[in-house]
Amino acid sequence: MRLDELVVEDFKKLKGRHVVRPAALGITVVSGDNEEGKSTLLDALKAAFFMKHNTTGADRDAIQPFAGGETPAVTVGFTLDGSAYRLAKRFRRGGVQLETPEGLLEGDAAELRLASLLQFEWPGRGAARDTHTGVAGLFWVDQGTTFAKEQEPSPTALRGLQPALADQVAALGRGERAPRLMTEVRRRRDQHWTGKRDQPRGELATLEREVAELRVELSGLEAAEAEVEALLDRLAATLEKRRAWLAADHLGRARRAVDGSRSALAGVRALEEEKRVRSAERQAAASELRRLQDMADLRRQRLAAIDERAAEQAKLARATAENAPLLDRARRQRAATDAAAEASRRALAAGERERETVRRRAERLRLARELAALERLAADVRATAAEAAEQQARADAEAIDEIALEQLETMEVELKETRAALRAVATRLVLRPDRADAEVLLGLVPVDPAAPIELTAPATLILPGFGRIEVTPGGKGLAELRRALADGEAAFAGRLAELVARDLAEARRRLLARDRLAHEAEAARQKLATLLRASGMKGQAALDAACVTARARLAGFDDVDGGDDADDATLEAEREAVERTLAELREREAALAEERRRATEEEARLGREADVLAGAEARAGLELAKLEDQLAIERDELADVALAEALAAARTVDDRAAEAVLRVERELARAAPEAARLEAEQAARRLAQLEEEGRGLEREVVRLEAELKGAGGRGIGDRKGDVQGRLELAERRHARLFAEARAWRLLAETLEAVDRARQDALVEPLEARLAPYMRQLMGEAVAAFAPESLRLETLRRSAASEPFSSLSVGTREQLAILVRLAIGDLLVETRGQSPPLILDDALVYADAVRLARMKTILQQAAARQQILVLTCRKEDYLGLDARYLRLEDCRA
Amino acid sequence: MTIRLLHTADWQLGKSFARFAGGDLAALLREARLAVIERLAARATEADVAAVLVAGDVLDHEHAEPGLLRRMVHRMAGFPGPWLLLPGNHDPARPGGLWDRFAASGDCPENVRLLTRPEPMTLLDGRLVVLPAPLLQKHVSGDTTAWFDTAVLPAGAVKVGLAHGGVPALLPGQSESPNPIALDRAERAGLDYLALGDWHSVLQVGPRTWFSGTPEPDDFTRSGQGQALLVTLPGPGQPVTVRALETGRHAWQARKVDLGHGPAVGAIGDQLDALVAGLAAPGETVLRLTLEGALDLAGRAALEAALGRLEARLRHLEVQDEGLLTAASEADLAAMASEPLLAEVVAALADSEDPAAPVALRLLHQTWQRLEPG
Structure with missing residues (x-):
């Protein structure tokens, strides 16, 4: 593509029409000041191609002329594949026309054709972004973005470059179905293998687990089957053992041995039984002999006892007879002492009563005295209380008290003070009559003419002979003082009237009388308190109650006769006499009691002796009678003669029985009973042991059968067969799937390896064209691309590899321009043309050396490519074989 | 008597x-x-x-x-x-x-x-x-x-x-x-x-x-x-x-089939059909089928399909194919060679001594075939 003409009208910063006609090949430098609109030229070019004429919204607003008013418009004349095109786009509805060799296109047809020509894509809405602008977008680099990471070829740019790159490598095209096939193969591989490709997943993993689980299950079943087999073998062996054991007839022989030993033992037991019988007979004979001997002995003892008891009874009868008179005498003695004691007790009781009488008399006397004292005290108390009450009542009846008196005295003082004040301001008249008898009348009242007259109110003096003198006092406050005096005197008089007193002196006298009465009342109360305190009474009422109590207690002695007139001495003499009598009586009573005790003891002793003698005699009599009765019974049973005969016969029987026992014992010794018993026991034990052995075998059979049942013997074969089958099937399925999975993995790996190798080969042409530029700029540095994105990834210098992103901004920008130049060269070679490379204020970060080298490189590339440099620093690009344009000169 | x-x-x-x-x-x-x-x-x-x-x-x-x-x-x-x-x-x-x-x-x-x-x-x-x-x-x-x-x-x-x-x-x-x-x-x-x-x-x-x-x-x-x-x-x-x-119900049969070297894809199915035709009661037959011969990848794919159909007609089919060689033929390679990357992969697997390589090759071919062009 070659840019022939760019006409921009009213576009953003550019006001009016600007026409730029770059050199057909080589470098065109368009210079202008900052903000003059150089970048707007590039924006306008991009808008012409990549922004639809009828675009609205923010994209459309962004290109509106800053001056406003006009519709922005861009016209581009360009040559593509040798054909000339002219695109006229005014950004409004119906504002596009594309002149092509085939004719004029308008509207959407023009836009679609445009996209087809430049191999870019229209997005759904709005302007085409960098990702859609194809190869051309890669070559038209905005200001300050050349070095940016995002400046790697866009997908549409890559698609545009692919044919050119593929043309450089023989048969490197993937083919039409290869990408889809790779996707499918990867999908199938990933169905079977994990991300690292070494672990199965999905159905393959499930099958592997199933196989493993089935193997474990089969192993378990085989072990169980082996266990069952072993149990079956043991059962068979046990059954055989039981059969052989039964065939050997161990039990039969043992039972016969037991029978034989039991027979021998029966003979021994018969002898032992006979011995037992003979021994019993011998014991019976001996027992009978002993019984008869005992009977004879008892008969003799019985007779001796009877004789002894008879003698004892006689002796006791004699002792009883001797004791009887002594006992009678003792009883009489004791009766006498009883009578004396009774008399003494009665006398003592009379004395006690007498003493009580005397004591009560004395008590009654004491109570009467107490009552009299209480009554006197009560009378005193009542009189004192009455006195106190009376005096107090009189005192309380007096109306004048200290307060009232104090009020009167205060009022009198105030009156005096008022009068004095009045006098002080009174008009004092001193008359000096010439005559001694001069008469002076104040008003109508004569006054002493020699005495000064003090007037406090208008007055008329009549001086006979003289006439009348009217005097009007005029002292200061006279009227007030006069009113105050009148008021005070009225109040004083009123208060005296209330107190019924003639004057203050009487009031004072009455108050003194009142105080005296109160003092007397208080003295009476003190006396009353003293009386009560001395009597211990809490009050008059208590005193009255004590009197009542004393009277009642005294009334309790009304039954005491006599002595009403006795005094204390008489009563004390009576009491002493009674006490003496009582002491004598008690002494006598004690002596009588001792005497009676002794008599009673003697009587008791003799009584006991008589009882003992009587008891012993009775017992002796009873025993004697019993012995005689027993003897009679025994003799009735067996007379003395018969007893002697039986005794002799029993001795004979005993001798014979002893002989029989000896005979049996000798026979038993010959039969060896212990050995026979041991033999029988051994035979029985052997039989039991053999029976246990037989039962043990049976139990073992039962146990093994039960164990077999428990081990799941029945059906285990079926389960094993089932598991074997499932395992075999799972193994077959696994083997088949595994083979397929391996094949998918191999296929995917092979596809990827081949594809990767092809991708690597794909960037070789680009790297080959970049290499000379790189050497020119940086010496032996080599840049490496990512095959799939054609993104510069690393820069290798002196065997060290540096990531592109770590390079300086200036270096990145320079490399990015070199890559575009290399791509341009590739396109020129393979397609005969490349889009014009437009650099907007590029290389501003380059140092002088790099800038010079870059200019040389641009100059070299310009021999093949059209390069448009937009710059504000024209001087940086001086010296190039280039067309130089000033933006301001482009304004038409 | x-x-x-x-x-x-x-x-x-x-x-x-x-x-x-x-x-x-x-x-x-x-x-x-x-x-x-x-x-x-x-x-x-x-x-x-x-x-x-x-x-x-x-x-x-x-x-x-x-x-x-x-x-x-x-x-x-x-x-x-x-x-x-x-x-x-x-x-x-x-x-x-x-x-x-x-x-x-x-x-x-x-x-x-x-x-x-x-x-x-x-x-x-x-x-x-x-x-x-x-x-x-x-x-x-x-x-x-x-x-x-x-x-x-x-x-x-x-x-x-x-x-x-x-x-x-x-x-x-x-x-x-x-x-x-x-x-x-x-x-x-x-x-x-x-x-x-x-x-x-x-x-x-x-x-x-x-x-x-x-x-x-x-x-x-x-x-x-x-x-x-x-x-x-x-x-x-x-x-x-x-x-x-x-007295028996099931017929346990063992058959061996030699598929030869590189048979036509259609012939494989025919051979297996003929085999079933020779069984008295296919539905009660437990068959062990031993396969021999050599197949290219296409033939192997055809065989797999034919075996699937055969298995459905029998009580049970057990296949022993250890004696059956499967290798990429020139045609297989040519078919995949249109894709340069696959051609290299096929060559690498063919040269590999890994025992999984033949299976991988077969899987590659199967997958490649299943992917529609475009």
């Missing part, structure tokens, strides 16, 4: 058919082994035999689930006469084992006789004496029929031996069990007939000695399965007549 017997063996009830586990087929084949008893009972009734002799391996193993013997008895109901069951190496009569438990269970009817002891059994009021040689364990080194030679038997009775084992003199190393039986036992013991079990096909091993084979086929490799023998004994010392009766 003629006595007829039905000779069968190797029922192997409960056989798991492990190779078919996981689907319905194994269960169906197990059921077929029970169902054949009903057909045996019908044959026995039809032929009015004196007894049915089962020469061992009634069960596939001695640890069968308990209900199996009850189901077996139920299937025997069609023939009320004696069923003489001999324990074989698969179900030996161990003391306290399977047969003792069955005898004690009360489930065994009177007409089903368990021959667990090597003792003569008299039938038909003494006119027929059966000498059983039960196996008491899986393997014995001696000849269990040796006692037939010295057995004291009533004169005038037809003597029939019943045993289970191999005949080394005739079938060295080919029988299922190593329990040896003398080839001339019938002659030495003066038997009128020796009924043998263990060999799963009908096989006559002597003038009076036969293997009946299994009544329901269970093996691809043997012919003569699925039959029972109707044995006619005119009288003591008289020549015996033996006739095979068909």
Whole structure:
């Protein structure tokens, strides 16, 4: 593509029409000041191609002329594949026309054709972004973005470059179905293998687990089957053992041995039984002999006892007879002492009563005295209380008290003070009559003419002979003082009237009388308190109650006769006499009691002796009678003669029985009973042991059968067969799937390896064209691309590899321009043309050396490519074989 | 005086058919082994035999689930006469084992006789004496029929031996069990007939000695399965007549097909169709198909499709294709070479020594074919 003409009208910063006609090949430098609109030229070019004429919204607003008013418009004349095109786009509805060799296109047809020509894509809405602008977008680099990471070829740019790159490598095209096939193969591989490709997943993993689980299950079943087999073998062996054991007839022989030993033992037991019988007979004979001997002995003892008891009874009868008179005498003695004691007790009781009488008399006397004292005290108390009450009542009846008196005295003082004040301001008249008898009348009242007259109110003096003198006092406050005096005197008089007193002196006298009465009342109360305190009474009422109590207690002695007139001495003499009598009586009573005790003891002793003698005699009599009765019974049973005969016969029987026992014992010794018993026991034990052995075998059979049942013997074969089958099937399925999975993995790996190798080969042409530029700029540095994105990834210098992103901004920008130049060269070679490379204020970060080298490189590339440099620093690009344009000169 | 017997063996009830586990087929084949008893009972009734002799391996193993013997008895109901069951190496009569438990269970009817002891059994009021040689364990080194030679038997009775084992003199190393039986036992013991079990096909091993084979086929490799023998004994010392009766349901067939080298895609299907046409009852056929030859990728794809169709017509199809080579042909390569990347991949796989490479190549081709151009 070659840019022939760019006409921009009213576009953003550019006001009016600007026409730029770059050199057909080589470098065109368009210079202008900052903000003059150089970048707007590039924006306008991009808008012409990549922004639809009828675009609205923010994209459309962004290109509106800053001056406003006009519709922005861009016209581009360009040559593509040798054909000339002219695109006229005014950004409004119906504002596009594309002149092509085939004719004029308008509207959407023009836009679609445009996209087809430049191999870019229209997005759904709005302007085409960098990702859609194809190869051309890669070559038209905005200001300050050349070095940016995002400046790697866009997908549409890559698609545009692919044919050119593929043309450089023989048969490197993937083919039409290869990408889809790779996707499918990867999908199938990933169905079977994990991300690292070494672990199965999905159905393959499930099958592997199933196989493993089935193997474990089969192993378990085989072990169980082996266990069952072993149990079956043991059962068979046990059954055989039981059969052989039964065939050997161990039990039969043992039972016969037991029978034989039991027979021998029966003979021994018969002898032992006979011995037992003979021994019993011998014991019976001996027992009978002993019984008869005992009977004879008892008969003799019985007779001796009877004789002894008879003698004892006689002796006791004699002792009883001797004791009887002594006992009678003792009883009489004791009766006498009883009578004396009774008399003494009665006398003592009379004395006690007498003493009580005397004591009560004395008590009654004491109570009467107490009552009299209480009554006197009560009378005193009542009189004192009455006195106190009376005096107090009189005192309380007096109306004048200290307060009232104090009020009167205060009022009198105030009156005096008022009068004095009045006098002080009174008009004092001193008359000096010439005559001694001069008469002076104040008003109508004569006054002493020699005495000064003090007037406090208008007055008329009549001086006979003289006439009348009217005097009007005029002292200061006279009227007030006069009113105050009148008021005070009225109040004083009123208060005296209330107190019924003639004057203050009487009031004072009455108050003194009142105080005296109160003092007397208080003295009476003190006396009353003293009386009560001395009597211990809490009050008059208590005193009255004590009197009542004393009277009642005294009334309790009304039954005491006599002595009403006795005094204390008489009563004390009576009491002493009674006490003496009582002491004598008690002494006598004690002596009588001792005497009676002794008599009673003697009587008791003799009584006991008589009882003992009587008891012993009775017992002796009873025993004697019993012995005689027993003897009679025994003799009735067996007379003395018969007893002697039986005794002799029993001795004979005993001798014979002893002989029989000896005979049996000798026979038993010959039969060896212990050995026979041991033999029988051994035979029985052997039989039991053999029976246990037989039962043990049976139990073992039962146990093994039960164990077999428990081990799941029945059906285990079926389960094993089932598991074997499932395992075999799972193994077959696994083997088949595994083979397929391996094949998918191999296929995917092979596809990827081949594809990767092809991708690597794909960037070789680009790297080959970049290499000379790189050497020119940086010496032996080599840049490496990512095959799939054609993104510069690393820069290798002196065997060290540096990531592109770590390079300086200036270096990145320079490399990015070199890559575009290399791509341009590739396109020129393979397609005969490349889009014009437009650099907007590029290389501003380059140092002088790099800038010079870059200019040389641009100059070299310009021999093949059209390069448009937009710059504000024209001087940086001086010296190039280039067309130089000033933006301001482009304004038409 | 003629006595007829039905000779069968190797029922192997409960056989798991492990190779078919996981689907319905194994269960169906197990059921077929029970169902054949009903057909045996019908044959026995039809032929009015004196007894049915089962020469061992009634069960596939001695640890069968308990209900199996009850189901077996139920299937025997069609023939009320004696069923003489001999324990074989698969179900030996161990003391306290399977047969003792069955005898004690009360489930065994009177007409089903368990021959667990090597003792003569008299039938038909003494006119027929059966000498059983039960196996008491899986393997014995001696000849269990040796006692037939010295057995004291009533004169005038037809003597029939019943045993289970191999005949080394005739079938060295080919029988299922190593329990040896003398080839001339019938002659030495003066038997009128020796009924043998263990060999799963009908096989006559002597003038009076036969293997009946299994009544329901269970093996691809043997012919003569699925039959029972109707044995006619005119009288003591008289020549015996033996006739095979068909009893089996399924046909187990093994076929080998050589597809040649690079056959036309259409020819592959034709060959398999011809194969099915040769089968008597495809729907009851369990077929093992061994494929040989060499196919290109297109032929392989055609074969897979044809096999799919074939499988649908059979009871079961087992394909053994280890002998069938699959390689990318020039045509395959040319077809994919239009895509440069695939051409390289095909070449890489073709040169690869990885055993998965041929399969990968085939998968590549299949996938490539499935992707529509454009």
